[in-house]
Amino acid sequence: MQLCKLDLCGNRIGVQGGKALAEALKTNTSLNHVYLYFNEIGVEGGKALAEALKTNISLKHLNLSYNDIGDEGVKALAEVLKTNTSLQHLNLENNRIGDEGVKALAEVLKTNTSLQHLNLEINNIGDEGGKALAEALKTNTSLQHLVLEHNGIGEAEKEMLKEAVKNNREKALNEPKRTNTTS
Numbered sequence: 001m002q003l004c005k006l007d008l009c010g011n012r013i014g015v016q017g018g019k020a021l022a023e024a025l026k027t028n029t030s031l032n033h034v035y036l037y038f039n040e041i042g043v044e045g046g047k048a049l050a051e052a053l054k055t056n057i058s059l060k061h062l063n064l065s066y067n068d069i070g071d072e073g074v075k076a077l078a079e080v081l082k083t084n085t086s087l088q089h090l091n092l093e094n095n096r097i098g099d100e101g102v103k104a105l106a107e108v109l110k111t112n113t114s115l116q117h118l119n120l121e122i123n124n125i126g127d128e129g130g131k132a133l134a135e136a137l138k139t140n141t142s143l144q145h146l147v148l149e150h151n152g153i154g155e156a157e158k159e160m161l162k163e164a165v166k167n168n169r170e171k172a173l174n175e176p177k178r179t180n181t182t183s
Contacts, residue, residue, distance in 0.1 A: 002030035009037040018045025025052035033061040046073025053080040065093040071101035078104040094122040102129035109136035119147040130157030137164035
């Protein structure tokens, strides 16, 4: 039997703990859920975990809520999401992520086809971040849940997001079903 879920929530493992876990994740092939809520890993811990996701192909759920990874940490994660095809759920709630970090993430969402759930609740996302996400949603049809509550996104940008979601849903409904065929 192999360990598939690791829940270290509220243990305050800090930057060093985040880096140590990242090292282990580089070669781990059994963990598919990692919960690191409230661990104070900071920017450097976030970057280390992003580095681990370059080689880890088993992790599907990653919860980094309340870790203060900021724009630099999310930019590192965004870079990895260009090639990582296993991560499906990413929780970045309350990480002091602003427009710059979200713009990097939005750029990746234009081409990423594996991420289905993204929580960006309680961050510092403003109008520019809202616009970038709306633009990304015009082409991304894999994202099913996006949480943006308690940010500073203005009304015009919220309307842009609603329109992008509506168009995205219509496009997803009109796409032909993919079937696996074997010969």
